[in-house]
Amino acid sequence: MKSGLVTIKDLARELNISASTVSRALKNHPDISAETKRAVNELAEKMNYQPNAVALSLKQRRSNTIGVIIPEIVHYFFSSVISGIEDVAYDAGFNVIICQSNERFEREVANAKTLLASRVDGVLVSISKETTSYKHLHNFANNNVPMVFYDRIVPDLIADQVIIDDFDASYRATKHLIDSGRERIVHLGGPMSLLIGKQRKEGYLKALAEAGIAVDEDLILESDSFEKARMAIMKLINQKKKFDGVFATNDLTAIGAMQTIQKKGYKIPDEIAVVGFSDGRFSGITDPTLTSVDQHGYEMGTIATQMLLKRITAEVDDYPFETKVLNANLIVRGSSLI
Incomplete structure (x- = not known):
């Protein structure tokens, strides 16, 4: 067998049945016998078959994947945000693609192009220090990809956002x-x-x-x-x-x-x-x-992701955009106490 990911055609060839039969067996179709379903699923597990996510996304018009553009992963605040994002996304059955701009405009533009090409269902964005032009972000709206800003926002771009005061x-x-x-x-x-x-x-x-x-x-x-x-x-x-x-x-x-x-x-x-x-x-x-x-980075990540998933799964797309403002707390320690 050729190298690479196992496909439905590979399973069909091994079992000497049609690819359509394999596909319906994997979906537990009632027209497929229990014996065939068992044989297909056992072979799929043995050969480590994984569904083609891109093909499924084209068929279902949803990839169950969200994108994140983050300035710096090494920054504790942003790593906390990512933790919140991934926890909510995982519980909702969504995968997360994380792109780091490294505080550079050119990389942020490249990140945006990558996420659009990956057919993400929505994006969470915190802009870089260098970003003063926003055409790459408008492209998400032009392609009907919902967007939520967190922490660093673009005042003139209308979108959902989560910030602190x-x-x-x-x-x-x-x-x-x-x-x-x-x-x-x-x-x-x-x-x-x-x-x-x-x-x-x-x-x-x-x-x-x-x-x-x-x-x-x-x-x-x-x-x-x-x-x-x-x-x-x-x-x-x-x-x-x-x-x-x-x-x-x-x-x-x-x-x-x-x-x-x-x-x-x-x-x-x-x-x-x-x-x-x-x-x-x-x-x-x-x-x-x-x-x-x-x-409150973790809380910001969870709220931003909840807002994005709500936007992605909404049956209507004309409800008002939201801005959530979190109250920040001053934690007083030894560097300012006498």
């Missing part, structure tokens, strides 16, 4: 630093091309304004990675810029800041307090432990 979460994180006596607070932010970057900065600015603290633009830096944070904090210290608090747009950025602060001889939180964002697995094992905003 980034503005409020950042406001409360910054206010926490102010309430602990900090007045010179560094904001290590994300790119302003992303709505979450803008909203986290705006929440930070609101907290300063409410407390009557003047804004120092030198303390607001686009720095959203471990290495960028180390360089940013080192630059501020070398320039002798005074600061007593740091609010970072994610935990790895906060940890990069913490390491540099400590390396330069400053005590956390006595001299400089630090707050992160995402409450990842590292936040509880830093020294001191890291105060952080819990984004």
Whole structure:
């Protein structure tokens, strides 16, 4: 027998019966005798026969597969989202194809083309830092493929979405630093091309304004990675810029800041307090432990998938699009408590 996946024709050849008989036996058709069904199923199991998913999807007009475009799988928040997605999809009988953009626009476009070519029933999308053009995402709607955004959304593209209140979460994180006596607070932010970057900065600015603290633009830096944070904090210290608090747009950025602060001889939180964002697995094992905003990644993944499956299985497609806003919690730990 030729190498490769076993087909219905292979089973038919081995049993010396027609392919249509094999097909009906596998589907437990009443016109097929019990003896033939038994023989077909035993051989199918012996030869490890698997149905052709592509052929079935063409026939049934559904692949029972959803696609996911994710910026970074290694990021704890996004890995938590994936866990939520897969749990809901698995329970509903759906497979998941995960594509990583690695924060690059070109790869995100390639991901979108791959998922369309794979005939997925729907997609879950969180855009990359570089994404400012959205034609590849409009292509899903043009091909009647439902889409749900999670965390990072496209404001002008109408679709279901699951987000947290980034503005409020950042406001409360910054206010926490102010309430602990900090007045010179560094904001290590994300790119302003992303709505979450803008909203986290705006929440930070609101907290300063409410407390009557003047804004120092030198303390607001686009720095959203471990290495960028180390360089940013080192630059501020070398320039002798005074600061007593740091609010970072994610935990790895906060940890990069913490390491540099400590390396330069400053005590956390006595001299400089630090707050992160995402409450990842590292936040509880830093020294001191890291105060952080819990984004509820797993919950976001489950809700986004439930919304997508509802859209996929709906008998009508004209019901209103939904936006679910999750409340983020500030988890206070040693990096900001004196």
